[in-house]
Amino acid sequence: MVFETQIPLRWGDMDAYGHVNNATFVTYLEQARVSAFDSRPGDETGNDLLANGIVVVEHQIRYRRQVPFSSTPLRARLWVETLKAAHYITAYELWNDSGEQPELAVTATTTLAPINFETGRPRRFTPVEREYLLSFSPEGGRG
Numbered sequence: 368m369v370f371e372t373q374i375p376l377r378w379g380d381m382d383a384y385g386h387v388n389n390a391t392f393v394t395y396l397e398q399a400r401v402s403a404f405d406s407r408p409g410d411e412t413g414n415d416l417l418a419n420g421i422v423v424v425e426h427q428i429r430y431r432r433q434v435p436f437s438s439t440p441l442r443a444r445l446w447v448e449t450l451k452a453a454h455y456i457t458a459y460e461l462w463n464d465s466g467e468q469p470e471l472a473v474t475a476t477t478t479l480a481p482i483n484f485e486t487g488r489p490r491r492f493t494p495v496e497r498e499y500l501l502s503f504s505p506e507g508g509r510g
Contacts, residue, residue: 368503370402372403372443374440374441381436392428392473396428396443400457421479431472432471440464442461444460445459446503448476453489453490455478456477456479457477459474460473
């Protein structure tokens, strides 16, 4: 499934040029990702499996259009583009719907990896985690 959410613009997100500052988009990506993955799977005791640790490995962002301030929120679309044994890539589109026609403002990807916070070492996804992440695949879960 492709997940969609709204990201409100804040006046403080603007820079001296009158549009959303490029660094702010990383925060928008995080907001969208947290909204999407907010309900995570648990094990039989109810422990949140992904809460064991996920770290950002890399961001890639392509700015396609400037985004001026508007009361219309950005529309964020995201999905799991790639799922491997010990990392996954979330892909995003941020759409500016404030004009006559929606405009694709940003495309991006974030590589994330599970980590064991106690040891500080990477770990592999469990089968339950894999199944959950695959549910965000637009193809229905073949990573």
